[in-house]
Amino acid sequence: MEHRIEKIKKQLHSHSYKLTPQREATVRVLLEREDDHLSAEDVYLLVKEKSPEIGLATVYRTLELLSELKIVDKINFGDGVSRYDLRKEGAKHFHHHLVCIECGSVEEIENDLLGEVEQIVENDWGFEVKDHRLTFHGICRQCQAAAVKEDVQKATP
Amino acid sequence: MEHRIEKIKKQLHSHSYKLTPQREATVRVLLEREDDHLSAEDVYLLVKEKSPEIGLATVYRTLELLSELKIVDKINFGDGVSRYDLRKEGAKHFHHHLVCIECGSVEEIENDLLGEVEQIVENDWGFEVKDHRLTFHGICRQCQAAAVKEDVQKATP
DNA sequence: TTATTAATAATAATCATTACAAACTAATAT
DNA sequence: ATATTAGTTTGTAATGATTATTATTAATAA
Incomplete structure (x- = not known):
């Protein structure tokens, strides 16, 4: 777990982004619910449990960022929502x-x-x-x- | 062209739906622009050129219907829009x-x-x-x- | 310390899609 | 012919996901 957080931190840094507390909280939720195909709303509610001050827009922005860096996959099953999956360890x-x-x-x-x-x-x-x-x-x-x-x-x- | 319209008409009838003028106009646009991955809005604008009285909601409903009957494929490339492709002749x-x-x-x-x-x-x-x-x-x-x-x-x- | 930059929260705005109410059409029953 | 019914359409309002905006805060550089 910590190992993977560390890795993501480095990936962000290499593009001169920071792993802010909000971003870390978001990543932790994705790690905990790795196979769940969470929507942005889902992620938001889960992050809120531990970090109630986070905003929905931040979650969206974070997921978008992680998706651009290919750390998560943004997928779409045809219902009107995007879902976000952390990519597995293997390259x-x-x-x-x-x-x-x-x-x-x-x-x-x-x-x-x-x-x-x-x-x-x-x-x-x-x-x-x-x-x-x-x-x-x-x-x-x-x-x-x-x-x-x-x-x-x-x-x- | 007319042959395929006729076929689709039968498919609709077999589910007790009718090929109304609006539906036919929509299908004709899909046939004309077969490889174009049109969005609902695209289809709407094209149909409107020949049948200006048609409503956007009708186009959506028609595309949804055609999609349920597997006459068109509703696809999604990750931009926020669904696109509609007429299935090719071969089954x-x-x-x-x-x-x-x-x-x-x-x-x-x-x-x-x-x-x-x-x-x-x-x-x-x-x-x-x-x-x-x-x-x-x-x-x-x-x-x-x-x-x-x-x-x-x-x-x- | 001050200036600069990046990131965030809260909320407003946008945009695709769906729901709704009223009007219309075509087919059938009376 | 007339009423009835079910199915369809229109125009518009509502919804819901996502994005943009603006003011604020935190981090960093000068």
């Missing part, structure tokens, strides 16, 4: 999402699914890939199970 | 985007890059994939060329 970015169209749950998977695919894009389209976003929409395990259960109930009334 | 959906982080251009590529990857997701995570969204962020051919040119100019002042 590479193999981080995709499974969004359930039934229950709205978001599962996160970590896997280099796109190594080859990026090569294809670079070779065939001359596009220098820096990053990607991959989201699958479908039906999660739980909802599949629930559907089967319902069918059984219909069959034996 | 399958191999449609990805290359977003340039220098100039903001969006190139569209058509290729089944993810057939195997979807299999992996289904097998390893038990997630039933219905659709996916894949976007690459990087540097387009033009901007790469421009960067090279700048370097040359610096080297020979």
Whole structure:
């Protein structure tokens, strides 16, 4: 935890930004809720618990800054809100999402699914890939199970 | 053109929706500007040129409807606007985007890059994939060329 | 110490999107 | 023909996320 805070501090310094108390508080929340896809509002409310004097605009500005420095990913699942995910320790970015169209749950998977695919894009389209976003929409395990259960109930009334 | 309108008309009817004049005007704009990733506002302005009486809310409702019926894809490149793309004729959906982080251009590529990857997701995570969204962020051919040119100019002042 | 700069809080403004109420249309039942 | 109904549209108001602004504070440099 402290190790990662220290690292982020250095990243900020290298762009001559400071890790102010507000920024640190924000980063700590992101670290504590690492897999939660928090919205700016979510982050704001959580930071407020420990640092009640912080303002919403500051949280927005901090998240934007961290996003520019590629410390967090700003993602969008199509509901009207941006969500912010701290990038994992490993430098590479193999981080995709499974969004359930039934229950709205978001599962996160970590896997280099796109190594080859990026090569294809670079070779065939001359596009220098820096990053990607991959989201699958479908039906999660739980909802599949629930559907089967319902069918059984219909069959034996 | 007329053929595709007719097809969409049937799709709407099969869900007991009608292809009203306003809806038809909207679809025509989407057909004319097929690869343009128009925002709702864009579509509204274009439809208004030929059908000045249409309302913005109607355009939004129509796009939402078409999106629910999977006739258009509602996509999001992270600027604050949703964009709407008519799905191509072929039933399958191999449609990805290359977003340039220098100039903001969006190139569209058509290729089944993810057939195997979807299999992996289904097998390893038990997630039933219905659709996916894949976007690459990087540097387009033009901007790469421009960067090279700048370097040359610096080297020979 | 004083001047300068960066960062913050609080709030107002903006902008995309959605909700709402009233009017309209087309199809069907009477 | 007339009334009824459900579906659709319009114009506008409301909402909600995000950004801009302004005054203030904290940190740093001169």
